[in-house]
Amino acid sequence: MNSQTTLKEQCIKLPEVKFPENLSLYKAFKKRESKRDMTEKEFTLQEISNLLWAACGINRENGKSTAPLLWKHHVHIASVYGVHKYDAEKNKLNKVLEEDIRSKMAFQDFVNKAPLIIILGVNTDDMKNDWLERLGGKDFYAGNQTSAVSQNIYLYAAAIDISTVAMTWYDKKFVDEKLGFTGGMQSFIIHPIGYGK
Ligand SMILES: Cc1cc2nc3c(=O)[nH]c(=O)nc-3n(C[C@H](O)[C@H](O)[C@H](O)COP(=O)(O)O)c2cc1C
Structure with missing residues (x-):
């Protein structure tokens, strides 16, 4: 049993994914929208575990994901406690930055209040396929992959009535x-997420 409730620690073993009872896929589609009204109420580690798994956690024995991924997806979460990186294989969070950067990340004020900002990234150096440049390039593919993860976040948020926006x-x-990204490692979308007002 994981008694820890906040993101204060450096290394956090997340609780096993356990979705609330009676989540409805229909409701998720019906209510999916961009919502920017967010309170500062923090999420529990259970909620964070569920959310990150829905985004692009591992859903099969072969190590593949809830999102259709051609390359590894890198997920960080910014909070009042700093920034943690999600380790989907171990269902863990590892702190990579002590600083609270939320208010400096974006150009829209509602972001400052979000208890979590998910940062979605791809290392374009991982993309070695020879067809990539012919078919749109690395950023095009990384952006497309990121959109699939983003939609998973939207649908989970809609299902449990919380606010988020790509x-x-x-x-x-x-x-x-x-975040110390170098070389081809880049962020592509951020997702502030929080309880609605
Ligand atoms: C790739 C992408 C980038 C977006 N960037 C922003 C953004 O920076 N700020 C914002 O407020 N909304 C952003 N949005 C949300 C759109 O404004 C929103 O999806 C669109 O208006 C449709 O509204 P809906 O999501 O409620 O259907 C973005 C959406 C997408 C798909």
């Missing part, structure tokens, strides 16, 4: 530098 209008240079 955002590309954010300070990508600041975020990528703060």
Whole structure:
């Protein structure tokens, strides 16, 4: 049993995924929308575990994901406690930054209040397929993959009545530098998420 309730720690073993009873796929589709009204109420580790698994956790013995991924997806979460990286294989979070960067990440104020901002990234150096440039390039593919993860976040949020929005209008240079991204490692979308007002 994991008694820890916040993201204060450096290394966090998340509780096993356990969705609330009676979640409805129909309700998720029916209620899916971009919602920017967010309170500062923090999520429990159970909620974070569920949310990250819905985004792109591992759902099969072969290690594949709830999202259709051609390459590894890198997921970080920014909170008042700093930034943690999600380890989907071990269902863990590892802190990579002590600083609370939420208020400096984006150009829209509602983001500052979000208890969590999920940062979705792909390392384009992992993309070695020779057809990539012919078919749209690395950023095109990384962006498409990121959209699938984003939609999973939207649907889970809608199913449990919380607010989220996909955002590309954010300070990508600041975020990528703060997270220590080098080479082809880049963020593509951020997702503030919180309880609605
Ligand atoms: C790739 C992408 C980037 C987006 N970036 C932002 C953003 O930076 N800020 C924002 O407020 N909304 C952003 N949105 C949300 C759109 O404004 C929203 O999806 C659109 O208006 C349709 O509304 P709906 O999601 O409620 O159906 C983005 C959506 C997508 C798909």
